[in-house]
């Protein structure tokens with residue numbers, strides 16, 4: 107990441123990114139003194155398995171050290187056997203994000219802040235004041251931060267500058283000693299390992315099998331592939347929990363934190379953390395607080411949402427948007443044209459009725475649920491996610507429950523029932 111930022115934006119931006127993230131870790135460490143969130147200091151290893159990538163690791167270490175991080179080049183990485191080289195970052199940390207957030211919420215309440223759950227914002231009108239429309243009424247505010255994962259307002263084309271990534275995690279019980287550190291194999295797909303203590307029990311979290319949302323084939327197969335990889339590496343007794351995640355990755359890898367668009371006063375955004383939101387989100391909180399207070403943030407430049415993609419990433423950006431156009435065209439032309447006679451319980455499919463794609467799902471009790479298969483964002487045709495029983499959009503990552511209820515943006519409306 108550091109070499110990538112340096113080569114695209116210069117060393118000063120790499121330094122800002124490093125300081126923002128390291129300060130975020132220290133902020134969590136300080137708060138963890140009062141919040142029980144299983145905070146533990148750990149070393150973090152990012153490693154490669156391909157001899158050809160060794161020099162990339164060396165460069166990463168050099169840049170990371172030059173911007174003040176405690177980074178070392180290592181040829182042996184504990185816990186993993188397939189590493190040929192890695193970078194070890196000291197003074198990193200792991201913590202339980204939900205326990206941490208619940209502690210933060212408690213502090214906010216003590217400070218007189220109000221928190222409204224289950225209140226969907228349907229529109230934000232910028233201005234002085236801004237007007238926030240919700241299902242239950244309109245709220246006014248001097249400043250608004252869109253921190254809804256994908257921003258619910260997209261005046262600056264964020265959908266074309268980020269790609270949605272799904273990845274999978276298993277919490278496994280093993281007979282091996284607990285890994286001492288956090289481990290991340292870069293590349294596609296990545297593979298990550300870290301220890302996790304829960305209710306007196308030691309588990310190992312393994313993650314990976316990432317793919318573009320709505321384009322990875324059977325998601326149940328992804329869990330099976332991840333379990334096979336976990337069993338190859340550890341003496342696994344059983345899989346205790348599993349879940350998947352959705353992350354948005356900007357084309358240059360750096361989150362967007364700042365004004366949502368130069369012409370939208372008082373509306374800010376924090377998005378595109380690419381899976382690194384536990385530190386990036388804390389950094390965003392501080393940057394936006396400073397900007398709203400009028401002080402400006404010393405780290406604002408590197409995260410500026412208005413930045414242009416560097417030339418080296420323009421090709422990737424074009425390929426990403428070409429992929430979206432291709433999916434749009436192919437799915438509208440090629441998705442099935444007629445309904446077959448039967449649909450077994452637990453299965454789903456897209457059929458064509460009067461030329462329009464319709465999603466059909468039969469639940470385990472045999473009841474059929476039919477929704478429009480046309481994503482309300484920009485009209486791509488959704489795909490069935492068999493592990494989570496959701497409809498996922500292959501273009502920009504919107505997700506909908508089996509009954510059409512919107513779960514993740516950029517779409518903000520449900521799939522209509524058929």
Ligand code: FES
Pocket residue numbers: 265481482483484485486499500501502503504515516517
């Ligand atoms: S998320 Fe953009 S078309 Fe579905």
